[in-house]
Amino acid sequence: MSASNDLNEIYASSFRDNWTLPAITNYGTGKTYLYSDLSYEIAKIHMTYELAGITPGDKVALIGKNSPGWIMVFIATITYGATIVPILQEFNPTDAQHIVNHSGSVMLFVENNIWETFEFEKMPRLRGVISLTDGKILAEHPLNDGRMQKQLKNINRKFSRRYRGGLKPDDVRYPVPDPDNVAVLNYTSGTTGFSKGVMLTYRNLWGNVTFGIHSRLHYQGSRCLSFLPLAHAYGCAFDMLVPLAVGTHITVFGKLPSPNLLLKALHEVRPNLVICVPLILEKIYRKQILPMITKKGIRWVLSMPGIDKALYALIRRKLVDAFGGEFEEVIVGGAPLNHEVEEFLHRIRFPFTVGYGMTECGPLISYTPWRQFIPGSSGRTLPVIMHSKVLSDDPENIPGEICVKGVNVMKGYYNNPDATEAVLDADGWLHTGDMGTRSADGTIFIKGRYKTMILSSNGQNIYPEEIEAKLNNMPYVAESLVIERNGRLVALVYPDYEAMDKFGVTNEELPKEMEQVLVELNKLVAPYEKVDKIQLIANEFEKTPKRSIKRYLYNA
Structure with missing residues (x-):
């Protein structure tokens, strides 16, 4: 350099x-x-x-x-x-x-x-x-x-x-x-x-x-x-x-990037690198891939060794073509990628990788090329210019706050010394507010935000983002937010009205469907992460311009 x-x-x-x-x-x-x-x-x-x-x-x-x-x-x-x-x-x-x-x-x-x-x-x-x-x-x-x-x-x-x-x-x-x-x-x-x-x-x-x-x-x-x-x-x-x-x-591309318009532009431009947020990949997966692989005949094919590889190769080709067909990789960042989507994309060998960053680092902290990418991770800490550590007695196994230091770390917050001091310590380490683990080679695994972490009655750390990722893949769930009320976990759910219309589910039938969703969700989470109830909300969650849910509005 x-x-x-x-x-x-x-x-x-x-x-x-x-x-x-x-x-x-x-x-x-x-x-x-x-x-x-x-x-x-x-x-x-x-x-x-x-x-x-x-x-x-x-x-x-x-x-x-x-x-x-x-x-x-x-x-x-x-x-x-x-x-x-x-x-x-x-x-x-x-x-x-x-x-x-x-x-x-x-x-x-x-x-x-x-x-x-x-x-x-x-x-x-x-x-x-x-x-x-x-x-x-x-x-x-x-x-x-x-x-x-x-x-x-x-x-x-x-x-x-x-x-x-x-x-x-x-x-x-x-x-x-x-x-x-x-x-x-x-x-x-x-x-x-x-x-x-x-x-x-x-x-x-x-x-x-x-x-x-x-x-x-x-x-x-x-x-x-x-x-x-x-x-x-x-x-x-x-x-x-x-x-x-x-x-x-x-x-x-100065328009609002709806999937249809975006896929048209990708097909025309044929970019050599695609930079995107999880929402785009997740929408394509939920709207195009999931209905295909959950069909009865396709499920049977996927259970057959050898045949499943051929089908995966076909799906991969269709996805690659949808993104223009000439890119080296898709880099996903800005928010965590849904685990189910990530696992499927990795299984079909789709060339994607997940990076980690924040505005305070302009933004990059970690990244790994897709061929070396480890599913569930957010890439390896950038060599030479960035360093990372996890504030934990066992950083490889017990989550702690992720801290970073190096060339990319901001000077501070403008005219706000108190806020600067709260995140930048005397040794120059930036306290990210993200909780996770770190392997010996600097690969980062994020669990959730420190501020959103819930401490259970038996002392377990609960990361609501991990539960939400599972819940968002359930039928008739468009988006969700897991919060704590009186020592119990409650999931706020905004319904997927498009899916309801498609399968003829009425508003009156929805609560019964959610009861089944709750049963299936609780099979997938740890005992201390079990959700007590699902509460339906009528309108989309209020979001920031980055499309992050304003969690603080719903914690009351």
């Missing part, structure tokens, strides 16, 4: 080396930007910052759906030396405006439809607001006296004067910031109240990017379909930062 820790030089070098290759295509319009076009747009945003009086270290907020323009603003900001503040577009306007204020952002890039819901006067530190939709100035601070509007009015003429004859590869030179300067201020969605601003430095991003480069997750000329939110650390690192560092062609 480069000893310089110079993230910006990685991008300058990549853009020069890949000048004539496609960089970004907008899936919605088909418009493609070459790396030369990307460099041009970045240079123009740099000039915009100069003319607007933005200096290195200033905060620039960014909110909108995944798009080429979103990527350009993000990369332009960090290569300028300023701090980007990406905000998930799913945040309500009040929360988004609070983040703009809390971060101290002086400029905001925003899509027009989102801007219509904002109130400019409630964000007094903003000097100006620029449209991601058409590049126009949407608002300017009254004390500016219209200076930004005047300065940017003739930006094209000023740009032409600076780069006579057009921007050339040799013109792509970016400043070298201190590796410990904050590059990204990322506000986590959180499930226990208002999110905190995670300070990710240039060194943190460099750790993630160089690992991706040296692991050849992406490579020059490879194809990538970017459909996870780029405002979230996972999608940001591996659907944008790593691809652009090596000359990958990114197709940006």
Whole structure:
């Protein structure tokens, strides 16, 4: 790995080396930007910052759906030396405006439809607001006296004067910031109240990017379909930062990734690597594979040695084709993968692996290529740049809190020393809040969140996520949440209305079906994990923008 820790030089070098290759295509319009076009747009945003009086270290907020323009603003900001503040577009306007204020952002890039819901006067530190939709100035601070509007009015003429004859590869030179300067201020969605601003430095991003480069997750000329939110650390690192560092062609999928639309896009783009969250694999398994393998005739075939292998190979081929057919592996992250789904995918030799990370590590902590992946694990701690330990007397067998240390670990929470001190100890170990075990080679096995762990009356640790994973595979269960009430376990269940309609189960019949589900569930769990009752809820669980259930709302 480069000893310089110079993230910006990685991008300058990549853009020069890949000048004539496609960089970004907008899936919605088909418009493609070459790396030369990307460099041009970045240079123009740099000039915009100069003319607007933005200096290195200033905060620039960014909110909108995944798009080429979103990527350009993000990369332009960090290569300028300023701090980007990406905000998930799913945040309500009040929360988004609070983040703009809390971060101290002086400029905001925003899509027009989102801007219509904002109130400019409630964000007094903003000097100006620029449209991601058409590049126009949407608002300017009254004390500016219209200076930004005047300065940017003739930006094209000023740009032409600076780069006579057009921007050339040799013109792509970016400043070298201190590796410990904050590059990204990322506000986590959180499930226990208002999110905190995670300070990710240039060194943190460099750790993630160089690992991706040296692991050849992406490579020059490879194809990538970017459909996870780029405002979230996972999608940001591996659907944008790593691809652009090596000359990958990114197709940006800015729509809500429903399975049908997504499978169509995967078929068209044929990516060489697929980065996804468990929900996508689980939906495909439950809607397409499970009905197939539970048919009476198929169950009989699967019980026949030799024939089962042929059928598994057929299912594997269909799944591989569904994801475009040309990928090396599917990397699953962002949440635990359902055990049943994982076990089946492993049995059919589907090329997938499960990684582990968190926003506070920008995000990567552990990963193993699919051929070495151990089912039930979350990969091996990244060699050299990251270290892990489990706070347990027997880390390989008795779960304890997982702690990590290394290049990827954040600087802290912005303007929140108490929250920082609560997770980062004096020796630099980040206390993740996740409970698990760790093998001698650094492979991590996650059991659940420390905050959600339930201590049974006989002293056993119960991880509700493990029970929920089993329950979510039961008939007519769309999603569930296991909580403790008066010393007993209760499962809150939101029904799978689509399955009920398909099999003709009425609302009146559902409680009886749930009684059978409870019986079957309790056969699969340990005696101390037995669920006392299932309580049906009428509406979907409230979720964060990351689609995590807001557990704290249901613990009363």
